[in-house]
Amino acid sequence: MTTYPELIVLAPLLGAFFAGIAAWVESRISYAITLIAMGIATACAASVFTQVLASGTIQYRMAGWAPPMGIELRIDALNAMVLLLISVIALLNLVASYRNVEKETPDRASSFYVMYLLFVVGLLGVTATGDLFNLYVLIEITSLSSYTLIALGDRDKSAIASLNYVFIGVIGASFYLLGVGYIYIKTGTLNMVDAAAIMKTMTDSSAILVAFVLCILGIWIKMALFPLHVWLPNAYSSAPVGFARVVAPLMTKVMVYVMVRLMLTVFGLDYIFDTLNLSQAVVWLGTIAILAGGAMALYQKNLKKMLTYIIVCEIGYMVGGAWLGNQMGMTGAILHIINDAIMTFALFLAVGNMVYRLDRVDYTDLQGLFAKMPWTMAGFVLAAFSIVGVPPTCGFFSKWYLVLGAFEAGAYHFAAALIISSLLCAILFFKVFEICFFEPMSEGHGHDSHGPAAVMEEAPVSSLVVLGLVSVCLIVAGLYSGTIVDTLITPILN
Amino acid sequence: MDLLQLIATKYNYCLYIVLMMIGLYAMIAKNNLIKKVVGMSIFQTAIILFYVSIGYKHNATIPIIQGDHGHGTHAAILAADYINPLPHVLMLTAIVVSVATFGVAMALCVKIYQRYQTLEEDELRMRLSEK
Numbered sequence: 001m002t003t004y005p006e007l008i009v010l011a012p013l014l015g016a017f018f019a020g021i022a023a024w025v026e027s028r029i030s031y032a033i034t035l036i037a038m039g040i041a042t043a044c045a046a047s048v049f050t051q052v053l054a055s056g057t058i059q060y061r062m063a064g065w066a067p068p069m070g071i072e073l074r075i076d077a078l079n080a081m082v083l084l085l086i087s088v089i090a091l092l093n094l095v096a097s098y099r100n101v102e103k104e105t106p107d108r109a110s111s112f113y114v115m116y117l118l119f120v121v122g123l124l125g126v127t128a129t130g131d132l133f134n135l136y137v138l139i140e141i142t143s144l145s146s147y148t149l150i151a152l153g154d155r156d157k158s159a160i161a162s163l164n165y166v167f168i169g170v171i172g173a174s175f176y177l178l179g180v181g182y183i184y185i186k187t188g189t190l191n192m193v194d195a196a197a198i199m200k201t202m203t204d205s206s207a208i209l210v211a212f213v214l215c216i217l218g219i220w221i222k223m224a225l226f227p228l229h230v231w232l233p234n235a236y237s238s239a240p241v242g243f244a245r246v247v248a249p250l251m252t253k254v255m256v257y258v259m260v261r262l263m264l265t266v267f268g269l270d271y272i273f274d275t276l277n278l279s280q281a282v283v284w285l286g287t288i289a290i291l292a293g294g295a296m297a298l299y300q301k302n303l304k305k306m307l308t309y310i311i312v313c314e315i316g317y318m319v320g321g322a323w324l325g326n327q328m329g330m331t332g333a334i335l336h337i338i339n340d341a342i343m344t345f346a347l348f349l350a351v352g353n354m355v356y357r358l359d360r361v362d363y364t365d366l367q368g369l370f371a372k373m374p375w376t377m378a379g380f381v382l383a384a385f386s387i388v389g390v391p392p393t394c395g396f397f398s399k400w401y402l403v404l405g406a407f408e409a410g411a412y413h414f415a416a417a418l419i420i421s422s423l424l425c426a427i428l429f430f431k432v433f434e435i436c437f438f439e440p441m442s443e444g445h446g447h448d449s450h451g452p453a454a455v456m457e458e459a460p461v462s463s464l465v466v467l468g469l470v471s472v473c474l475i476v477a478g479l480y481s482g483t484i485v486d487t488l489i490t491p492i493l494n
Numbered sequence: 495m496d497l498l499q500l501i502a503t504k505y506n507y508c509l510y511i512v513l514m515m516i517g518l519y520a521m522i523a524k525n526n527l528i529k530k531v532v533g534m535s536i537f538q539t540a541i542i543l544f545y546v547s548i549g550y551k552h553n554a555t556i557p558i559i560q561g562d563h564g565h566g567t568h569a570a571i572l573a574a575d576y577i578n579p580l581p582h583v584l585m586l587t588a589i590v591v592s593v594a595t596f597g598v599a600m601a602l603c604v605k606i607y608q609r610y611q612t613l614e615e616d617e618l619r620m621r622l623s624e625k
Contacts, residue, residue, distance in 0.1 A: 151601075170595055174538055
């Protein structure tokens, strides 16, 4: 079977070009082109995924130049998995958000689709590439398109939030670029595998240490690890829903993937844990991120804002887990990349549906929502259970691996933080459920509180179908998490 | 003495760090958004200069190989005679990225100005907290 790994990145890129041209004619044609481009990318990602499972790592040489001179796409089980995740979520969101985009940015719909495709190109490229400098460029493509898309959102706040994100994002990417410069000085190559092989011989070099610190710090800024998170809540909560639904589950998770890739492939676990012995300090950082994210979420009065702080909290899980220094922790972190992407996607799908009907999602706007939007709320409840970590849903399993890893490493504070965050999330979500279920509709909505039950006003069917599908995925990913770990994650780590 | 020698031999690294810190200072401390954007640009330029400087070699020339095309064998080429072109090529891409970022940041400033008629951060904060 022939697979086309390059098409995963190229199809959306060409799609963006043609969607931009089609925008002159009619925004619906742009939408169709976007859908086709994402469809092709998803199909290619799926075929690459099966190919990688069957016969191992795929290397694709861009323009036929052999590495280390040329740029290669290097796809092993880890990125095949993340590629599939990104393309499927981006495609589903496109189907789900059609009406939201029309409602929120009626005159800019085609620009939205063009930037959306470029955003996905960046994410897919970051995941597929095997070249350090290429990674930087693609991170910047992702970031630039997300700056513009965030600025399409809320009229009052989005531009300011986006500009703050630009400043911090630039610092993050520049740190990473600087780190790559140091790697290049020492090794003379930019290919990940090649650089890793050369760096193995110079583990006591201080330049490599500087490179390592700069790269990881840059990626941490991009993924919003706790003290570096300030840009995230404002930017994501003021973004248009159609974009928030895809940036919230994917952007930070792909950056976690980049961190894992740097740790596993470029610098090597031996260097990080034996030579530098950084595990303890970073696990503490993860612990603090979890607790701080959860605590800040408690103070929020807006559902979207609250969810963005939960993202900050979840980043703590993955960073802490990856740095525990044992296989169990790393397994948990990688599994949580997938699970958290699905959970966050489901939550934001539900929130997007609410925004479609209510416009605002302050807690006070949510009264009586169970009666008004029962299907949306059913999906929301399931996703919330998964975030809390209730057993049949996938959130439980990755958390389980993380807790086991924490005990194995003797990091009891991290295990405690994981359990406390479950409790915090339970409090957070039950507060929302209580408002939605028990509190009657507010007078302002034109309903008498003694009157007949609220009229059902559900979101568009396409949105609901996608939400249903993703909710089923939450359970399926949970039930098959053993298979995922055995066939995908364990082989990467050995 | 050691430090002086370090600065004298590795002055390019010191310079890029000084430039970078100027940019970072402007991004953190300035109140005007345009000044912040300029600071951001200085920050990125510092890194571009760092890359350009690492390609340099003493007594080396530009990496264009002189020779008659299609006339048999070239003389052996010594890598030490030519500066390393790769960091420079990389920076072409990085310059494009930084120009694009600058453009997006400026566009956002325009959008903020249209909405609030100011680019001073403290005033913006006041206007936002009024809501």
